[in-house]
Amino acid sequence: MNRHEPWLEELLQGAADEGKTTARQARIVEAAVELFAEKGFAAASTSEIAVRAGVAEGTIFRHFKTKQELLLRIAKPAIVKLLAPFLLREFKDVLDVRYDSYGEFVQAMLANRLEFIRQNPRLVKMIVQELPLQPDLQEQVKQTLVPLLYPRLKAAVERFQEQGQLAPLPPPTVLRLTASGILGYIAGHLAAAAGRFPDWDDEAELQATIAFIVKGLSP
Numbered sequence: 366m367n368r369h370e371p372w373l374e375e376l377l378q379g380a381a382d383e384g385k386t387t388a389r390q391a392r393i394v395e396a397a398v399e400l401f402a403e404k405g406f407a408a409a410s411t412s413e414i415a416v417r418a419g420v421a422e423g424t425i426f427r428h429f430k431t432k433q434e435l436l437l438r439i440a441k442p443a444i445v446k447l448l449a450p451f452l453l454r455e456f457k458d459v460l461d462v463r464y465d466s467y468g469e470f471v472q473a474m475l476a477n478r479l480e481f482i483r484q485n486p487r488l489v490k491m492i493v494q495e496l497p498l499q500p501d502l503q504e505q506v507k508q509t510l511v512p513l514l515y516p517r518l519k520a521a522v523e524r525f526q527e528q529g530q531l532a533p534l535p536p537p538t539v540l541r542l543t544a545s546g547i548l549g550y551i552a553g554h555l556a557a558a559a560g561r562f563p564d565w566d567d568e569a570e571l572q573a574t575i576a577f578i579v580k581g582l583s584p
Contacts, residue, residue: 390428392418397435402487406436406495433501440492441505467525468579475547475571482551490555493548515540532584543578550574 396417400409411432415422429435464470482489496502522536531539550570557565 389418389420389424393420393425393428393435394439398439398487398491401436401439401495402490406432406491406498411435436495436499437501440495440499440502463524466579467530467582468575470521470525471543471547471575471578472571475550475575479554482554486555486558489551493552493555529584531582534582539582542582546574546578546581 393414396414397409400414400417403409409432411425412422414435415425418425425435429438462473464473492502496506518540519536522531522539525531526533526536526539553562553565553570554567556562557567
């Protein structure tokens with residue numbers, strides 16, 4: 366196994382402390398995280414997970430009824446116990462600053478997240494890949510993250526709209542389009558880190574993403 370990312374170490378330790386995870390279950394979770402991040406949920410088979418975890422495939426189904434349950438057992442606690450408090454704590458510094466432009470605001474949000482992405486690339490890659498495809502994960506984000514962040518993000522959008530910097534679209538639309546651009550950049554950033562885009566210029570791509578978002582949302 367590769368060295369644990371901080372989020373996985375914390376997740377496994379927390380589950381072990383609560384008596385919810387055996388050493389064998391921990392190996393299955395570690396292997397699943399690696400393969401889901403490498404290949405995507407649909408392409409990763411339980412037989413591959415079993416081989417990498419060093420267990421029989423039947424062992425996986427004794428602990429997790431389906432591959433879907435295995436994914437959710439990993440992703441849901443990561444969102445609830447780790448991502449939600451982390452984002453609330455870290456985004457607070459960004460949201461408390463009154464930026465002069467929407468571009469500066471978006472850049473601050475991205476810069477704030479890049480260190481977390483660098484430390485936890487498999488978690489981020491797994492969430493970015495699977496969130497659009499997994500209604501259960503979407504519902505978890507809706508219930509957990511949206512109430513924490515949306516009111517303050519909405520207020521920021523409305524302030525920039527009042528200043529004439531953003532088109533008079535509904536704030537949820539502005540945030541959805543902004544998030545689409547940010548997620549696209551993050552996906553490219555992760556692919557480049559894995560060696561898939563050898564000519565990737567991270568700073569240039571970052572600035573191009575911000576310019577695209579700002580221009581697209583200008584009045």
